[in-house]
Amino acid sequence: MRLSGTPGAPGIAVAAAWRYAPPTAGAAAVAGDISTRERLEAAADEAVAQLDALAAGLRAAGLDEEAGILEAQGLMATDPALLGEAMRTAELSGDPAAAIRAAGEAAAGILAAVDDPIVAARAADVRDVAERMARILSGTVVRPPDEPSVVLAEDVPASLLAELPRHLLAGLALEGGTATAHCAILARAMGIPAVVGVRGLLAAAEHARQVAIDGARGELVLDPDESETAAVEARRAEAAARDRAAAALRGCAGATADGRAVRLVANIGGPADVPRALAAGAEGVGLFRTEFLFLGRSRAPSEEEQLAAYRGVLEAFGPGRPVVIRLADIGGDKALPYLDLAPEQNPFLGVRAIRLAYSSRELLLTQLRAISRAGAAAGVTPHVMAPMIATLADVDLFDGLRAEAQASLEAHGLAASPALVWGIMVEVPAAVFLATELARRVGFFSIGTNDLTQYLLAADRTNPALAHLHDALQPAVLRAVAQVVAAADAAGIEVAVCGELAGDPAGALVLAGLGVDELSADAGSLDSVRLTLSRVTSAEIETLAGRALAATDAARVRALAGELLERDATPAR
Numbered sequence: 001m002r003l004s005g006t007p008g009a010p011g012i013a014v015a016a017a018w019r020y021a022p023p024t025a026g027a028a029a030v031a032g033d034i035s036t037r038e039r040l041e042a043a044a045d046e047a048v049a050q051l052d053a054l055a056a057g058l059r060a061a062g063l064d065e066e067a068g069i070l071e072a073q074g075l076m077a078t079d080p081a082l083l084g085e086a087m088r089t090a091e092l093s094g095d096p097a098a099a100i101r102a103a104g105e106a107a108a109g110i111l112a113a114v115d116d117p118i119v120a121a122r123a124a125d126v127r128d129v130a131e132r133m134a135r136i137l138s139g140t141v142v143r144p145p146d147e148p149s150v151v152l153a154e155d156v157p158a159s160l161l162a163e164l165p166r167h168l169l170a171g172l173a174l175e176g177g178t179a180t181a182h183c184a185i186l187a188r189a190m191g192i193p194a195v196v197g198v199r200g201l202l203a204a205a206e207h208a209r210q211v212a213i214d215g216a217r218g219e220l221v222l223d224p225d226e227s228e229t230a231a232v233e234a235r236r237a238e239a240a241a242r243d244r245a246a247a248a249l250r251g252c253a254g255a256t257a258d259g260r261a262v263r264l265v266a267n268i269g270g271p272a273d274v275p276r277a278l279a280a281g282a283e284g285v286g287l288f289r290t291e292f293l294f295l296g297r298s299r300a301p302s303e304e305e306q307l308a309a310y311r312g313v314l315e316a317f318g319p320g321r322p323v324v325i326r327l328a329d330i331g332g333d334k335a336l337p338y339l340d341l342a343p344e345q346n347p348f349l350g351v352r353a354i355r356l357a358y359s360s361r362e363l364l365l366t367q368l369r370a371i372s373r374a375g376a377a378a379g380v381t382p383h384v385m386a387p388m389i390a391t392l393a394d395v396d397l398f399d400g401l402r403a404e405a406q407a408s409l410e411a412h413g414l415a416a417s418p419a420l421v422w423g424i425m426v427e428v429p430a431a432v433f434l435a436t437e438l439a440r441r442v443g444f445f446s447i448g449t450n451d452l453t454q455y456l457l458a459a460d461r462t463n464p465a466l467a468h469l470h471d472a473l474q475p476a477v478l479r480a481v482a483q484v485v486a487a488a489d490a491a492g493i494e495v496a497v498c499g500e501l502a503g504d505p506a507g508a509l510v511l512a513g514l515g516v517d518e519l520s521a522d523a524g525s526l527d528s529v530r531l532t533l534s535r536v537t538s539a540e541i542e543t544l545a546g547r548a549l550a551a552t553d554a555a556r557v558r559a560l561a562g563e564l565l566e567r568d569a570t571p572a573r
Helices: 036-060 064-077 080-093 096-112 122-138 158-163 182-190 226-248 271-279 303-317 353-358 362-378 392-411 429-433 435-439 449-457 464-469 475-491 505-514 523-534 538-549 554-565
Strands: 002-004 006-009 012-019 149-153 169-174 194-196 210-214 219-222 263-268 285-288 323-326 383-386 421-426 444-447 494-497 518-521
Touching: 006 169, 006 182, 012 169, 012 226, 036 064, 036 080, 036 096, 036 122, 036 158, 064 122, 064 158, 064 182, 080 096, 080 122, 096 122, 122 158, 122 182, 149 210, 158 182, 169 182, 169 210, 182 194, 194 210, 210 226, 226 523, 263 271, 263 523, 271 303, 271 523, 285 303, 285 518, 303 323, 303 362, 353 362, 353 392, 362 392, 383 392, 383 444, 392 421, 392 435, 421 429, 421 435, 429 435, 429 449, 429 475, 435 444, 435 475, 444 475, 449 475, 475 494, 475 505, 475 538, 475 554, 505 518, 505 523, 505 538, 505 554, 518 523, 538 554
Parallel strands: 012 149, 149 169, 169 194, 263 285, 263 518, 285 323, 323 383, 383 421, 421 444, 444 494, 494 518
Antiparallel strands: 002 219, 006 194, 012 210, 210 219
């Protein structure tokens, strides 16, 4: 049986099926007079010790960024709010293991509701930590598979993936999960093929003994026959050859076979992501998410604190590789104590990002001051963009903030960048229809295809039941991109795409064919996109883009791009 989901991590494998389910045993009896508080605190300490040991193992393997995921989980294990809620529940129920699970689920539910894939991914981390503590309290362990296997599950905690012996992990297939979840991130870093969001997986695989998985295609075959196995093995050999060819191009700038430049830059979530982006040959940063500075704290970060973070990234890339810093996309959906915002029925469409400055300018003024000072200190001109721009008034507000920040630095005698290259994210449908007017006022556009897709199609991207609408290759989304590109071309400004579509080889072909100048993606996607572009001509991708705009649905667009992707060709350089 063949099943499809969302590509989580590239790679191909054929191996035994191994089904994982979280242990459900209750708390084990504990000898001696130990209070509930002491038992929970001891479990938290043991969880921290285990997570730190796993993180150390990842660092020893060169996976520093992924190690940071588990180190952050260690901090969650000692969170007073999580432990306090578990203690209150356990005092009533007498079951600390069930209490910490319930507390973890409640905290995870709040995070999962946030309309930001980076923040929402932390929900799985909270569940992971709570489940680990519950296992410690109940004395249960997860027994690994006996042979190399493809793990089948609703979801798999990231720390468990790090804990299972690597030689036994042939692949990962999840009924739930997303490509931005930490489990998928870790799978990509460890080179484990993964497919997520496979609807009906567990029921279909109840009696499966073997699985063939193709992470790049987002496909798996249960109990493949000889011909299916042979086909998968052939694709694995082709993928290995493609990886070698991609690695050989890592020092080259992004371009088509006939020399049309398409700048390939990285999305980063903080300074810790810089080494990976540089190693991947990123030509700059197209999206520097700054939310990490603002989340999980009781007060906003200081100007000096922000200055240090921005300066480090700007210096690492230098004057020849631009860094685009996005103003903090925070607001009603993240319930930060220092924002003092009223609860909203639909915070994803509420007071967030640039809209915060209509009632209080100081937060974004401080950020703009820090960015300008960081540019001066690093000797580069920073690029800065505002998210959630919907009206011309939003752009006027942004421009006013920028001018005010520069003037205040001059008035206080602080070194500032002589200028900021400022642009906007196009992710709200209104900005698409105003693109002609907006392009005359800003320095560049960056299209956020993730949000633009969910807003255009009215489909919450965190809802698995609407997964068929989440593909940004929907013709409606592509027509919006084409409209934005036309407006930008008329005004003489560049257009980037910083959504997940930019890191998808099929998406990269269509976007470049539509005239997008820059593709910004996770560093791990750049090799594949660079190689893909090097094997096609401008005429071929322009023809593809035209056919995609006339297509009826995303599946048809993917089929059209697939014809070009699967063509047997060699790099032109």
